[in-house]
Amino acid sequence: MTDETTESASSNTTEEVTEPIVHDKLISRRIWYYVFGEWSCPDCENEWTHKRTRINLSKYKNRVKADDLQDNERVKQQCRKCSSKNSKLIKYSPLSSEDIKPPVRDHLIWKDAERNEWYRVYGTWDCDNNNCETIRWTSAYTFVLLSKYLEEISAADLTRDTHYWGQDCKSTQCNSSRGTLKEYRPLRRGSSKNRPRHLGTFCHKCPVSPCVQTEL
Numbered sequence: 001m002t003d004e005t006t007e008s009a010s011s012n013t014t015e016e017v018t019e020p021i022v023h024d025k026l027i028s029r030r031i032w033y034y035v036f037g038e039w040s041c042p043d044c045e046n047e048w049t050h051k052r053t054r055i056n057l058s059k060y061k062n063r064v065k066a067d068d069l070q071d072n073e074r075v076k077q078q079c080r081k082c083s084s085k086n087s088k089l090i091k092y093s094p095l096s097s098e099d100i101k102p103p104v105r106d107h108l109i110w111k112d113a114e115r116n117e118w119y120r121v122y123g124t125w126d127c128d129n130n131n132c133e134t135i136r137w138t139s140a141y142t143f144v145l146l147s148k149y150l151e152e153i154s155a156a157d158l159t160r161d162t163h164y165w166g167q168d169c170k171s172t173q174c175n176s177s178r179g180t181l182k183e184y185r186p187l188r189r190g191s192s193k194n195r196p197r198h199l200g201t202f203c204h205k206c207p208v209s210p211c212v213q214t215e216l
């Protein structure tokens with residue numbers, strides 16, 4: 001048994017007709033939805049829980065019971081004990097709010113001289129210049145206010161230079177244009193550098209004065 005077993009949220013609601021709450025970020029490839037799953041293996045009787053169990057989104061919306069899900073309406077799991085692929089989803093429930101909070105890793109927090117806390121994310125940017133060839137780029141050095149990140153404020157509701165650090169267009173033909181943050185998401189595991197990278201052209205947009213680069 002893992003510690004996950006104690007966090008199983010109860011889903012014994014009486015309103016069978018209403019749709020359960022659906023969080024966009026728990027939808028995967030448009031058809032899957034992440035839930036807390038309770039599994040068992042008929043071959044060795046092993047039981048386990050899994051916080052990233054995926055079931056068919058429309059079945060989730062219709063509150064179809066685990067028992068009534070077809071094999072292709074849930075993503076199979078292999079038994080961790082005997083490797084059997086006959087495992088069965090016994091029960092599922094919505095993930096707890098604790099489990100769906102955006103992840104925060106300390107080494108991705110950057111505190112500036114004014115004690116503002118910025119969080120490094122993966123951002124997608126659009127050039128403000130409509131005639132630009134590059135138009136869109138991505139950056140793993142996108143910095144968003146940690147408080148906005150935690151509240152999961154979408155990029156469209158963030159103000160450049162106040163809530164996130166602006167960036168120059170990546171095109172050298174267009175470097176007087178700036179970008180607007182379109183989307184952002186947590187960095188995937190494995191990103192280890194913890195410092196903002198203030199390469200020359202970026203620094204004039206730094207909200208910190210003097211630029212943090214000069215302090216490093």
Ligand SMILES: [Zn+2]
Nearest residue numbers: 041044079082
């Ligand atoms: Zn087994």
Ligand SMILES: [Zn+2]
Nearest residue numbers: 127132169174
């Ligand atoms: Zn551009």
Ligand SMILES: [Zn+2]
Nearest residue numbers: 198203206211
């Ligand atoms: Zn700077």
